[in-house]
Amino acid sequence: MAGFDPKMKDEENRDKRENEKTEDQSNCDYIEGCINHRLFTFINVGFEGSAHDITVWNHCLTVPEFRFPHPPPGKYYLVDSGYPNTVGYLSPIKEKDIRTHLPEFRNGPPPQGMLELFNYLHSSLRTTIERCFGQLKGRWKILTMMPQMDTKHQLAIMVATFTLHNFIRLHELDIPIDSGIEIEPRADYDLFNENRKAVMKEVQLNIAKEIWNVL
Template sequence: MRNMVKNFSSNIPKQKTRKIWMKKRSKHWWNTIVKSETFDDQMVENFRMDKQSFQFLCEKLSPALSPSAIVVREAIPVDMKVGIALYKLASCAEYRVVGNQFGVHKSTVKKCVYEFCRAVVDVLLKDEIHLPDESECLSIIRGFEEKSGVPQILGAIDGTHVPIRPPLDGGADYINRKGWPSMVLQAVVDCNYLFMDITCKHPGSVHDATVLKDSYLSINIDKFKFPKATINGVEMSAFFIGDPAYPQLPWLIKGYTGTLDPVEDSFNAYLNRARIVVENAFGRLKGRWRILQKRIDIDVKFVPHIVATCCVLHNILERRRSPYRETWNTDTSTMSDLLTQPASTNITSTLQGDEIRNHLKLYMAQNFPLIRSIKSNV
């Protein structure tokens, strides 16, 4: 009997000691090339910012991105996390491609992108994107008046559609009027192409006027103190400007539509000189962060974090005068041809908004030469 037990136990295979296994990947590009002194010029192309701005970002986000004290494997340092996330946002490459570039697994890339975007939103959003205070308002008004001649403009409002991968449940809601899935990004931009307010939570089928109604700006508009000035003997509060997709309100003025007389057409031309800043801001935003040009291969619930992160980074880099390459605009134009932005539809005006616009129209006609808008020249 003892021999039987002995023989039986000897046939049981011995358990092998488990080892933590990880495929070896090369970090040569990051450790050797990126960190070399000769990489400065390529820094802008790969990460869309100069080295000083990159270091500034790492310092700001270090408390939020530093690895925990207890780790099983070698932790990803903060600067590498930032680099991985920026490379993804700038190139819109697949997780696998980014992982191969940095020598990490694709799941690590995804984790870095999510951590980085959450950190940017939690740490930097409120400081970088906010409505202006009194002194900032006056500076912005002067900036817009220098650009257009129109007084009391505080910002330009517009929307753009960001391509997404729609969810299986309710995906039809995300199909915009051009027939492709998107989320709407609405932004208020100042005279220096900086975002002052953003809203990105609505499916592509939602009208711009509805997005405006749900925005932080609209909800808190009664709390905002608009600077006032006397224009041709009439006290007038500052206002934002938008395209025909928005309702005309006392605080939101848009151009004339329909059959226009020369004075109305001229007013539109001057107003468009100011409103172009929001279109330029969107162009520079998408030029830097190409992930916003193609279908974002990320869960639709996290897309607002991606968009908000790109807007925050845009403001930081514009304020720091970080280089922007005009060749990036070519990429944006190419994608715009493939995914045409949905056209806006007109919304009715309020009487008070019309009175303000008419007064501005007369002021411009009395103080500036009549000019023709682009549409009237076509």
Template sequence: MSRKGWSALNVCVVADAIARILYVNSAFPESTHDSTVWNRCALSRLFRTGEAIKGYQLLGDCGYANGGEITTPFRPTSVRGDNRKMRFNREYIHSRPVVERTVGLWKKRFTALASKFRVAPHFASKMVIATAVLHSIGYCLGVARFRRLGSYNGSSP
């Protein structure tokens, strides 16, 4: 149960610079901490075992530990006087909105994601994954302009 009083999922999303969803895991309830979700997901295992592409790291928010596969910003107390850390945090701030924008576009296209699911959590998880796949297929097919699915843009008779 979420803090708002309904069932919710903690969804782990990996997106690229052009807003494609490369990985999604929706198997955990909202009450599960982000780092726990990451440590238990298949993508994390690929990074830990060296099966992911060498030299690549993911940008994570402060909910994750700064480790071998996830890079997070430096805490404000450790940045003082260190120009390299300050420069990294500035670049990070410009990169992070890509994921936020991707999730925003995804929710805008599939409006059910932005509202309360009135289905069982295991079915909601499947809906999240299905819409993530459809979102990315849209990009691969060159559908750059997203419109809300199910909405009618014509005039009424």
């Protein structure tokens, strides 16, 4: 899962920008998730670019109308270090002097110990989302330089590009297109509940141990 803020021009702010003689563009933040087929599973657009990922994510989780695809029991999303490690959401191991991001490993020595090995593999898997973004922006150039128009039209264009991306990927993979998806029944998704975080911490460490023992 990740958040992203493409540059967007807004007609309502054009005069203000011209008076200030600046080329700054307003930002629009969105949150999305994808799976290993490079298919996007969820997108929510329209937040200010300055909104924190956690704020956007929590909004998606707590508004029933969004029908956020919560992972079923025993499954989880890979999330980056900015998100809590809680039931259904597996983040890197965040401890002092433990590297968490792929560039840190690329620019330094190999993973040192069980925890860094887990984080290295975790970061490597999360590059799937980067490939999704790269393919999306490479195919739809409009996302990198949105023309001046009403914001609602800009947001509709963004949603359309994600939809078309999935449509093309489904045909490439010869996956039948379903008219709907099954959504897990909504439960109490308190992301910061200490009991839920403790459960996922145990899962996190068990996975790290299994990897360490195998390798």
